Amino acid sequence: MQSQLASKQVLQAAGIESKGGIYVGTNLYSTGDMFCGAIDVSGRPAGRGILYYFGSGDCDVATFDATLNQIGEGVRFAKDRDLAYRLFNGQLEGGSLDLDEALEISGLQETPALRSADSIPICSGFDPARYKQTKAWFAYRKLSGLTNEQPAGPSPYLPIWR
Numbered sequence: 001m002q003s004q005l006a007s008k009q010v011l012q013a014a015g016i017e018s019k020g021g022i023y024v025g026t027n028l029y030s031t032g033d034m035f036c037g038a039i040d041v042s043g044r045p046a047g048r049g050i051l052y053y054f055g056s057g058d059c060d061v062a063t064f065d066a067t068l069n070q071i072g073e074g075v076r077f078a079k080d081r082d083l084a085y086r087l088f089n090g091q092l093e094g095g096s097l098d099l100d101e102a103l104e105i106s107g108l109q110e111t112p113a114l115r116s117a118d119s120i121p122i123c124s125g126f127d128p129a130r131y132k133q134t135k136a137w138f139a140y141r142k143l144s145g146l147t148n149e150q151p152a153g154p155s156p157y158l159p160i161w162r
Contacts, residue, residue, distance in 0.1 A: 022047065026155065031055070034115065035068065036157045050112050050159050057116030061106040061159070062087060075102045081111040113156040 027035045027043055037049015045064040052059045062074025070090035075097065077084050084102030086094040099111065141148055
């Protein structure tokens with residue numbers, strides 16, 4: 001029982017939640033691309049999720065296998081999330097979709113969050129003032145009885161399914 005509790009705490013600290021035997025989490029690749037959705041016990045994609053392309057800003061919503069191959073029908077959202085295209089097995093099929101239709105096909109409640117090279121802040125290096133502010137923020141959260149794992153709240157990139 002204690003080992004199960006410890007395993008659950010480790011998974012939660014890594015940002016992975018278990019929902020009925022299916023793990024939900026995030027996998028970031030060296031290219032900057034990020035998968036958010038169903039993952040297996042080793043952290044690889046294993047079902048429905050969103051693949052954010054860092055370079056182009058597009059994202060694909062589909063069912064994925066462990067090697068990020070898309071299986072079946074899916075939707076590609078453009079960088080600004082104002083256009084959507086139908087996918088089948090990872091290939092563009094048909095034309096553009098209405099956003100409501102794209103949300104219906106993908107099973108999402110809302111369009112995926114924006115994520116691209118333009119939306120990520122530029123790293124500015126070490127700043128003593130920012131360090132003190134961050135340290136104070138974590139101390140405040142600890143004294144308030146709040147968790148320190150996700151001080152900014154839940155990740156905006158995880159999919160919210162219908």
